[in-house]
Amino acid sequence: MSKDFYPSRGGRKATLIPRTDPVVYRDNFEDSPIEKALIHKYREDGFIILKNLFSEREIAVFQDELERLKNDEQLKSLDYTITEPTSGDVRSVFKAHQISPVFKKLAADKRLAGLARYILNDDVYIHQSRVNYKPGFKGKEFYWHSDFETWHVEDGMPRMRALSMSVALTKNYSYNGALMLIPGSHNVFAVCEGNTPENHFKSSLKKQEYGVPSNENLAKMVEEGGIVTATGDPGDVIIFDCNTMHGSNGNVTPYPRSNIFFVFNAVSNHVTEPFCNQPPRPEYICTRAETEPIPA
């Protein structure tokens, strides 16, 4: 097993330790594919929202593809499709970039993969992808967490050299369960208490109970950085560092939300064995085999 630079869980006490990895793997931002100021903001806050990165026409195509996947009866029985227990409605389909030609092309789009390569200064591959359908009226909250904490402990991702991009397909209001992020939280690693239960991924996709910060540490981060709700329109893209603390409140409004979600990891940061005493999570949650770089 490689060295554990960010130990968490395993009976440890909750605390905040400094990040020792860069956020943007570049010395200067001269040849940035987006405005330099945005790269500075990304480094400072741990996230940016790019407005109207995709056109209405492009979004319409993604929405059609999402509908198609959602209604594909064959997909419903597969392990990488997450359905709601009572209604059977599809909530998430993983492996979006592998099972859908439309989303495979989207993952490789320069506006996404190109920017990921620039920020991480390396070739990239998709660590995880999924499409999400979040209904209105009864949308559940998702508690605060750093994705990196889980990817590190449960997937064996060695360093903080990955980022997420969420392409909005619907409007994100402040009140329909939009993503909330804590600016600056990516600069500290919140060591989490508790151990990792067996087959944690089965429950953690629905409700995260382990790998969450203590109330005290969460309050500290919020006191420092506040909270930003990622409101916006279809075609906007939220880009956030793997260690940015984020979560969402529930959604009792009639407005559903859907998005396409890609995690880009640097090829030099390929996952190793998990840093907990559990077997690796399934391939659809954490890519181990198909990690060939996205062509530039």
Added chain:
Amino acid sequence: MSKDFYPSRGGRKATLIPRTDPVVYRDNFEDSPIEKALIHKYREDGFIILKNLFSEREIAVFQDELERLKNDEQLKSLDYTITEPTSGDVRSVFKAHQISPVFKKLAADKRLAGLARYILNDDVYIHQSRVNYKPGFKGKEFYWHSDFETWHVEDGMPRMRALSMSVALTKNYSYNGALMLIPGSHNVFAVCEGNTPENHFKSSLKKQEYGVPSNENLAKMVEEGGIVTATGDPGDVIIFDCNTMHGSNGNVTPYPRSNIFFVFNAVSNHVTEPFCNQPPRPEYICTRAETEPIPA
């Protein structure tokens, strides 16, 4: 039993029927105690937010009183104090205007009772009062409802001639479970499906399952009026008509919320027998006995 002007539940189908009662019981707003434009807005939207109605010094006094009630061990065992089952922490104390001299005085304050009298054009009494402590991290959502629907069906409040005032003691952000309201929703009555279970008040104080609009009718109202989140500061007061559809999302942020809540009812609108086949709810939820008008 008096005539049922707004039949709901009892096996009825969900539908929207027009309101037949005034919102502001005045022909013109010449002698309004607040800006006339605000009264117009209240009539149109079904709510207004009055900024800084109470000073920092006044709010500090209310906060102290709230702390005192919250920590009063004797109160914890009384039926009108609502505690959280697991922690035993106090969440709400009803009868605030009866058990606390500070809140009795506040209920009679001209800025509140005077405005209620003006809007309802009648003497008023307190139909219900409570102080609320809503914790951060794990605040639960409260589903959409019209208070009037419940007060009518379960308490026998004959007409829409009542209003609520919520005095904010903490900051209301868009993301910490602040009240959401649907502008214009007070002009229709959402007939609710289902029956009224026995002792419904015991569960409905925690989670409202009956007396809620259908998804379809909720969506219609939101499509028409949108959603407004009542963000603001300590000392702000939200005033909303008894039939304004409102709810709140949960709160996973560290920011708690607390407020003092008064329902003013016109003396001419005194409750009768409930419009369901259930005994009246307890006095602390629905005042029947102590309905002497608040002195002007």
